[in-house]
Amino acid sequence: MVPGVKEGLMVTLAVYGLLLSLSGCGNIQAGGDTGIDGVSKYDVTIANGQARLVVIFDNLNVDAGARIPLRRPAGAFIELGPDFQTGGTMLALSVPLANMFEGGGGLPTMGLPDGRPLPHVRAGSLAALATDLPVFGQCWLYLARDVFGIFIPVDLPNLPLTVTTRIRDGQGNVLGVVSGIPRGRTGSISGVLFLFPIDGGV
Secondary structure: OOOOHHHHHHHHHHHHHHHHHHHOOOEEEEEEOOOEOOEEEEEEEEEOOEEEEEEEEOOOOOOOOEEEEOOOOOOOEEEEEEEOOOOEEEEEEEEEHHHOOOOOOOOOEEOOOOOOOOOOOOOOOEEEEEEEEOOOEEEEEEEOOOEEEEEEEOOOOOOOOOEEEEEEEOOOOEEEEEEEEOOOOOOOOOEEEEEEEOOOOO
8 A cells, every 4th residue: 555545535525525515616636747657647537426537648649639538437538639738648547536446346347458467456456447548558447435546558668667656636635646667578568547435545
């Protein structure tokens, strides 16, 4: 478990729930530099019942946008498009907050796509669902009742070791973690892993 992730996320979601119950609206925002070469920044927004993750990949290019609905969680989708500020590619994952931790019943459990264990996850694996995306290829969603995550494969040639950064909101509460995963043995892949726990699953 990453110290502070469980406590920080539970506080943040509790505050968000209170805002919704009192006013019918409310939002949480977090973002910044990933610390991963080639992945310049990310933003996390929770508003209007939706959790949205936006990631900018500097060295990938797409000419047109696309929206890909996901089988699970219900109502979730991924959007791809050019990022005009960096000349790279924007990937945005949107998930209804009510369905974010619905779990992965019936899905196989797995670690990273190349067989290595998931970092920061005690068991090293979670229920997972693959989806094919233009430019990126096969991404993986991790679905559990205590953890939600996504692994996005991307070439990270300058990353020798796993690099992890806590995702914090404006009040300093920890929402989750982002990790840059380097290539390991022959045949393994590199990529970016986002994990959002709710009750100590990581």
